[in-house]
Amino acid sequence: MKNKRQGKILELISLHDIGTQEMLMEKLRDSGFDVTQATISRDIRELKLARVVTGKGSYKYLPPNVSESTVSVKFNGALTESIISVDSAVNIVVIKTYPGLAQAVATGIDAVENSMIVGCIAGDDTIMVVTRDEKSAAVVSQNIKKMIKTV
């Protein structure tokens, strides 16, 4: 029963915008699954669902996605050692590397997928990272600097 119910939960949240466990409970009951909020809370933990803020400012459950796995990805030491300097202006972070290594480092930055980073482009020894806003640029720049230091 539990498996079917959890399958139904995944189906429901992908079909509708469901913002609370109570709302989910009602939908589940419509589908013949008569459970309490407590059980749904446990299901959500087991399914590793995320509760996110939508564009409209309301809340919504989402299936597990890249967000979790991507965050754990870290730079490896070799890459951070190729970085000479990091600087930022407005919403752009500029990273200088030793000649020919920019592509490799940029690949690493792409791997550390981060919602603050819109995208990045690399030449031979320079990388430009476009971030969502000025604030993000500062954070990203600072994070990269920290990574350099800890290596």
Added chain:
Amino acid sequence: MKNKRQGKILELISLHDIGTQEMLMEKLRDSGFDVTQATISRDIRELKLARVVTGKGSYKYLPPNVSESTVSVKFNGALTESIISVDSAVNIVVIKTYPGLAQAVATGIDAVENSMIVGCIAGDDTIMVVTRDEKSAAVVSQNIKKMIKTV
């Protein structure tokens, strides 16, 4: 104050595993931001953070996932079929393509001359289009997305 604080929040959640707003409140206070849980709740909504279940079964705040705001499409048009996603930040539009195709697509974008576009450069799989201002970036980004969809 609010902006700095929210920037700090982004920094804190990217550096530590923060599972509750109360925990975040303590870290913020350590950093000199003396605010209440209520304010943090509002910040979280504004920053569109997500609360996700970690691998260990605990909870954790994360920045919003890129995939939410990124349009990823696969289509069968001449140039547009090589485009994976379009996004923008401030006055820059970033277009991701399949590997090696960025140059070709960029040539197409240059061809579609537009007074809003200052210029663009292309790497291997990423194009950056610099526009006059923020509004232009939104328009250009929107137009490209439409081109992808209508093909």
Added chain:
DNA sequence: GAATAAACCGCATAAATATTCATTTTGTTA
């Protein structure tokens, strides 16, 4: 089938988060 253990789940409640309302702070215009 009986005995035992493990998983499941509801109830009640604790813990965490969101929101209302009143106040203060900040920004704007004259």
Added chain:
DNA sequence: TAACAAAATGAATATTTATGCGGTTTATTC
């Protein structure tokens, strides 16, 4: 600067979510 409007915030509280505990069901082994 004064007067006003808008934004930001805290305190209290409502709402939502997580969990301890005990009962029940399910699975396993004899």
